[in-house]
Amino acid sequence: MHIVANINDLRAYYITEAYGVRRTVKAVDGLSIAIRQNEIYGIAGESGCGKSTLLKVLLGMLTPPLTIVGGSVTYNFEGEPVDMASLSQAELRAMRWKELSYVPQGSMHVLNPVRRIRDTFRDFIGAHVRAPRREIDERVRAYLVELGLPDKVLGSFPHQLSGGMRQRVTIALATILSPRLIVADEPTTALDVVVQRGVIQLLQEIRERAGNTMVVVTHDMGVHANLTDRVAVLYAGQLMEEADTPTIFAQPRHPYTQHLIRSLPKIDDRSERVSIPGRPPALDNPPGGCRFHPRCPYAMEVCKTEVPLIEQVGPNHRVACWLINEERMGRIAARLANAEPRPLATDTQLTPQRPSPGGARSAGGPEGAIR
Amino acid sequence: MDLLKTYILPRLLQWLVVIVIGVTITFTIPRLLPGDPVEQTLRRVTANTAIDPRAMESFQNAIRDMYGLQGSPVEQYFRFWGRLFQGDLGPSLGAFPTPVTTIIANGLPWTIGLLGTSILISWTLGILLGTLAAYYPNKLWSQTLDKILIVIYPVPYFILSLLLVMAFAYYLPIFPLVGGATGRPGFTLAYIGSILRHAFLPALSLVLLGTSFRFLIAKALAGRVIASSYVSYAELAAVPTPRIIGRYVLRNSLLPQVTDLALSLGALFNGALITEVVFSYPGIGFQLYTAILQADFNLIMGVTIFSIIGIATAVLIADLIYPLLDPRVRYQ
Incomplete structure (x- = not known):
């Protein structure tokens, strides 16, 4: 399967220094994901879990204090893979909108209030395509009609459009040059539910029409359920779980994911929605071990000190949780015990491999650490 | 049509009411003063x-x-x-029986020429420089400019103008000390040159102060626009920088500046009292000063009425221009 963007062990920190005090906010800390061609990849998590930072890095918006401390982002649109770190600002600018585009939050006012929509389209397209104004206008009109938007919006000012229409116009503005990868940040936030549905359908339609790839960031699990093909759940800058969307909703393995999904209302279910107690940690001083452990109802001793391994639990399904690690190690231990039925030796052989609270962590057997 | 009814007519009415009230106050105050x-x-x-x-x-x-x-x-x-x-404002009491209108008509061209030009120059210069400095806050030139203008701005105007007079008219007599022009009035090169030479120092003092004031305002206004999401979105989309500065930043920060320009131009009819006194410039401000010294009520009233009408009209014009600049006002 073709990988459009590969994020490998990415560490993106906000490093600030004021009055001699250096402060490091580890917004994304050791994240590896691969975005496949023509999929809609969802990124979920509460506010302050690194979603927006990941977006900025994906778009190459690396303005201080945001710094990439480690890892890499590699694009592979057509032909050879390109490492983002090797691109100059000018090259990144040239790539944007043609290959890499951005749909901002629905609540943001990203359209210039004193310019007509037509002029904004001319500005944005004219920056990347050399064409006579008439040609650009014609192209915009055709695209809007294709997406089912009324072309009379072109003569309007942003404030004359409804919030939903503004967001759809913005999506058209971001996608008209058929970029290979579209990054959307909370595209449906601040819109009412009916309009949200329209926006979701519009995004799906664009993907089907142009065959491009989308990364959609939202905290709204309902949007993920309706829009995305795969979902990554982030917490405190790290990957907690990743799976195909149906899998993650049917069999969430990580306690955090389970909580996120359980907070969604369901028809016919009148039980009270439980929210996760507490809030995401401050990322300048995250908790040790598993970063979710202070809020996790199943937290064990090991969770407080050791970072869980990311483990493959099914096709396309990865989880980073000690519950899964331990279960897996238990199975391995059992298998080893069955293979060599020497009751006395079993204990001495396996003890060092079983992670003990506070002790040094071993690789956990041959299959223990995948990726 | 709707625009006329909901926007233009109320403003015309307001303009009329302001003038009537202003003129009435101007009429009343001298009559409440002790003494006949x-x-x-x-x-x-x-x-x-x-x-x-x-x-x-x-x-x-x-x-x-x-x-x-x-x-x-x-x-x-x-x-x-x-x-x-x-159009009869009565005779001047100080220069009886010259009509007040004649006196004002003599002073007005000088004031309009001097003030009008320096307001337009400082407005344009201040806004352009302020916007650019806001967009490039880390460049050496913008920081230097910022520091220079921030020093000039709080200097009291009469000190700044006196310094200029002393430096360039007295110690280094490059520019004339007194008056609007010398020689025979007419469209001759010599006379126009003389006008420019006489106007240079007062204009410089006004431009220096006006530019620094508008620079600081424009920088603050543009700074707010630059932080808005439509500017960062256009930047992200790699819209060319000159276009972003012109059509996005400048255009959106221009509105309050238009009011400022209109008010400054309206206040033209007040004359620049201090400027004209310091530089002995024969404009309305100088006349007003003389009128106050001579208790020339008619002339004071005449100048006041002129400035009331001037400012009210300027505000009216600014209000009428607003919808052309800001579509949000147009469709309210």
């Missing part, structure tokens, strides 16, 4: 002479008539308006 101008004039004229009481009375009536002060205050008020509509 007629008595004062009589006393001045007849200080050391004895006059027949009947001759005195007819003299009194003649002056009262000339000053427009006969009849009850209400009658006077309506006669005042009637004269105003005919």
Whole structure:
């Protein structure tokens, strides 16, 4: 399967220094994901879990204090893979909108209030395509009609459009040059539910029409359920779980994911929605071990000190949780015990491999650490 | 049509009301002051002479008539308006019997030429520099400019202008010290050159101060626009920088500046009192100053009425231009 963007062990920190005090906010800390061609990849998590930072890095918006401390982002649109770190600002600018585009939050006012929509389209397209104004206008009109938007919006000012229409116009503005990868940040936030549905359908339609790839960031699990093909759940800058969307909703393995999904209302279910107690940690001083452990109802001793391994639990399904690690190690231990039925030796052989609270962590057997 | 009814007409009405109230106040205040101008004039004229009481009375009536002060205050008020509509502001009391309108007409071209030009220059310069400095806050030139103008701005105007006069008219006599021009008026190169030479220092003082003021305002306004999401989105989309500065930043921060320009141009009819006094420039401000010293009520009233009408009209024009600049106002 073709990988459009590969994020490998990415560490993106906000490093600030004021009055001699250096402060490091580890917004994304050791994240590896691969975005496949023509999929809609969802990124979920509460506010302050690194979603927006990941977006900025994906778009190459690396303005201080945001710094990439480690890892890499590699694009592979057509032909050879390109490492983002090797691109100059000018090259990144040239790539944007043609290959890499951005749909901002629905609540943001990203359209210039004193310019007509037509002029904004001319500005944005004219920056990347050399064409006579008439040609650009014609192209915009055709695209809007294709997406089912009324072309009379072109003569309007942003404030004359409804919030939903503004967001759809913005999506058209971001996608008209058929970029290979579209990054959307909370595209449906601040819109009412009916309009949200329209926006979701519009995004799906664009993907089907142009065959491009989308990364959609939202905290709204309902949007993920309706829009995305795969979902990554982030917490405190790290990957907690990743799976195909149906899998993650049917069999969430990580306690955090389970909580996120359980907070969604369901028809016919009148039980009270439980929210996760507490809030995401401050990322300048995250908790040790598993970063979710202070809020996790199943937290064990090991969770407080050791970072869980990311483990493959099914096709396309990865989880980073000690519950899964331990279960897996238990199975391995059992298998080893069955293979060599020497009751006395079993204990001495396996003890060092079983992670003990506070002790040094071993690789956990041959299959223990995948990726 | 709707625009006319909901936007233009109310503003025209407002303009009218402001002028009527302003003129009424201008009419009332001198009449509430202690002392009767007629008595004062009589006393001045007849200080050391004895006059027949009947001759005195007819003299009194003649002056009262000339000053427009006969009849009850209400009658006077309506006669005042009637004269105003005919463009008659009465005679100057200081330079009797020259009409106030003639005196103002003599001063106005000088003031308009000097103030109008320097306001336009400092407005354009201040906004352009301020916007650019806001967009490039880390460049050396913008920081230098910022520091220089921030030092100039709080200097009291009369000190700045006196310094200029002392430096460039007295110690280094490059520019003339007094007046608007020398030589015979006419469209000759020499006369126009003389006008420019005389206007240079006062204009420089006004431009320096006006530019630094507008620079600081423009920088603050543009800074707010630059932080808005439509500017960062356009930047992200790699829209060319000149276009972002012109059509996004400048265009959106221009609105309050237009009001400022209109008010400055409206205040033109006040004259630049301090400028014209310091540089002995023959404009309206200088005349107003002389009128105040001579207790020339008619001339003071004349200049005041001019400036009331000027500012009210300027605000009206600014209001009428607003919808052209900001579509959000147009469709409210």
